[in-house]
Amino acid sequence: MTAVTPYRSRQAAGRDGFAQALRAEWTKLRTVRGWMIGMALSTLLIVLLGLIFAAGSQSSCSAGPVEVPCPVPPTGPGGEAVEDHFYFVHQPLDGDGSITVRVSSLTGELRKPDVTPGVRNVVPGVVPWAKAGVMIKESTRQGATYAAVMITGEHGVRMQHDFTEDVAGLPGRVSASAPRWLRLTRTGDTITGEESADGERWTKVGTARLAGQPEKVRIGLFAASPGDLTVSRNVLGGSATASRFAEATAVMDRVTLRGPAAGGTWSRDDIGVTKELDGTPHHPGRSVLSGGTFTVTGVGDIAPLAEGLPIERLLVGALMGLIAVIVVGVLFVTVEYRRGLIRTTLIAGPRRGRMLAAKAVVVAGAAFACGLLGVAVTVPVGRSLLAANGMPIAFAPLPTELRVIAGTAGLLAVAAVFALGLGALFRRSAMAVVVAVAAFLVPYVLATASILPDEAAKWLLRVTPAAGFAIQQSLIAYPQATARFAPTEGYFPLPPWAGFAVMCAYAGLVLGLAAYRLRRRDV
Structure with a gap:
């Protein structure tokens, strides 16, 4: 007579199995010194580059031959400049x-x-x-x-x-x-x-x-x-x-x-x-x-007033931090292929999709935590440095500022998952890193560096993973304000959460393709 495992027991077993997979993947991540250094480096890059930018940014106005502090713009009833x-x-x-x-x-x-x-x-x-x-x-x-x-x-x-x-x-x-x-x-x-x-x-x-x-x-x-x-x-x-x-x-x-x-x-x-x-x-x-x-x-x-330095300009180091988490995300899976350890991993946890999902959760959580720490330090300290240097800062309500901080950490987390998926898909470190960096940074740089016409720049920031950078936008495009609402000025074509959703869709697609290939072939 064959025993049948009750449905609830199978559910519990599934939860226990995923928890074990999470613990195993977290143990791998934290015990490899290079990977933890890479994650810590992302935090350090965000803080150092952001504060260097803030410390080096100064503003002054001239009253004839004399340099004087620039006048503070008036504020409206809502506190905005x-x-x-x-x-x-x-x-x-x-x-x-x-x-x-x-x-x-x-x-x-x-x-x-x-x-x-x-x-x-x-x-x-x-x-x-x-x-x-x-x-x-x-x-x-x-x-x-x-x-x-x-x-x-x-x-x-x-x-x-x-x-x-x-x-x-x-x-x-x-x-x-x-x-x-x-x-x-x-x-x-x-x-x-x-x-x-x-x-x-x-x-x-x-x-x-x-x-x-x-x-x-x-x-x-x-x-x-x-x-x-x-x-x-x-x-x-x-x-x-x-x-x-x-x-x-x-x-x-x-x-x-x-x-x-x-x-x-x-x-x-x-x-x-x-x-x-x-x-x-x-x-x-x-x-x-x-x-x-x-x-x-x-x-x-x-x-x-469509002027003033938006708080996301303090996050110039997030670009370098993004590269660091991409490298860790790729290596987190390709090292096992290079060293032939993937078969051992799959024997320990034969449900291959679960193993890849556990890796994604671990690397995303680590990238989010490191990014959140870096951004949470950089924004308030950088704002203080800008104010001390007389730099006008664009007004951002508290909910917007919190969204920029948490969203930037989320940007790094999703980029890490995207890189992990590419690593599992290509199984070659160099190729996966190059493709991930190109997918995120190349469209972003082309769109924001006054290289492309406005419409071409907006198109890139709608249809590529770089759309996720919209989560950092703190500026509001008021139609009655006379300004150029273009990526070069800090305005993205998609709303913040819509751009973030496009990036998440790319990460989900790549991870899904990687899981499909993993089920069909170990190496």
């Missing part, structure tokens, strides 16, 4: 109220490269995110909470508030024959933006709730224009970005102001204007009031 530079014509509003205006023109000027030396080349034009309209702002302090409804150069009507929030209205430009009416209404701590083509039929654009704003705020008209962003190409297809001076001028009339203090004297502020050494404004804004028509000219922008 912002640009808050515009021309504001305003009155006080104490309590509820509204402002209505008709915008009949939005024009501007752009600075282009000089054709004749010494002669400024200024041409007519409006940048896509030039903006003008009506605003309610807590105060004239830079970074103060606000809500605005506006017409833009190429993005139609928008309602924006607190720098990071943006809602689209109807598309189209304004002209004398096609004006646009704008209205902003405050009720309690809620502000509603509306638009109209004729001043009679109104369409709501959006609402904003500005909690914590005082009863007395500023309400009025504004104009701003970010710089003219241009991208130049090199002979290889790579590119460089430059931003040149631009200003916007809006013609606004039919101004109706309702609420306490309505009809008072208009104040004028060039908020955030840069000052020359003698105290005079550099590229000042201006306004003219004639017969009830306001002509307002502004320079600058009201948006998240």
Whole structure:
């Protein structure tokens, strides 16, 4: 009579067998000094290269012949660095109220490269995110909470508030024959933006709730224009970005102001204007009031500041650490083939898929632990060094920073599994290391080093294992910010976890192919 092992017993036996395999593989890893040195080297490379980078990065600004610390950018209500530079014509509003205006023109000027030396080349034009309209702002302090409804150069009507929030209205430009009416209404701590083509039929654009704003705020008209962003190409297809001076001028009339203090004297502020050494404004804004028509000219922008060093730049050593864990991941399996020990391993644990899975878990766990230690030290210490050197640091919320730290460790762990799979598949150390390094680092370097056109760089970072580097991105691509959202600037085409998933899929595919080959043939 044949005894049949109950299902639960087989499950328990499977768990016990996998646990034994894990212990066996961990014993192999920790008892080979070279492998443990390789893992420790990944930690050391992350820390040393990151801190050397931070210590050597310095920033200063000039005030004439004198070097001075660069001004700290204002921060918005959410703590992020912002640009808050515009021309504001305003009155006080104490309590509820509204402002209505008709915008009949939005024009501007752009600075282009000089054709004749010494002669400024200024041409007519409006940048896509030039903006003008009506605003309610807590105060004239830079970074103060606000809500605005506006017409833009190429993005139609928008309602924006607190720098990071943006809602689209109807598309189209304004002209004398096609004006646009704008209205902003405050009720309690809620502000509603509306638009109209004729001043009679109104369409709501959006609402904003500005909690914590005082009863007395500023309400009025504004104009701003970010710089003219241009991208130049090199002979290889790579590119460089430059931003040149631009200003916007809006013609606004039919101004109706309702609420306490309505009809008072208009104040004028060039908020955030840069000052020359003698105290005079550099590229000042201006306004003219004639017969009830306001002509307002502004320079600058009201948006998240797409500048500052992101925290992932401190992780330059992760590239070298990645190579170290790749080498260990490959050797963790190829050494057994080279020395003929694989048969002994398979006799001790005849379930070949289980053995390979145990190796993957062990090498991934070791790589993750070493990477996490290195990144957790590098980021806070490196940030302190950058701050001491006057380097502006891009704002990253705590959840984003934790994702960058843990994600970088996960990047190393998955790379180790990918390398292990290649080692088991090829069974030759040199070939597996070369393929693994090429799969991760070559696409990444090509995409981020201004070598390829933007679209080609984005394509590489979508379809190769290098997509996993997206897990390190801390920058947010705000559509209303004037910036070049390209890999060379730190922006990846896939969201962080989507890019990480692409890398995991490659690792799973390679490990699966290796397991298939292992089942068919020992050596």
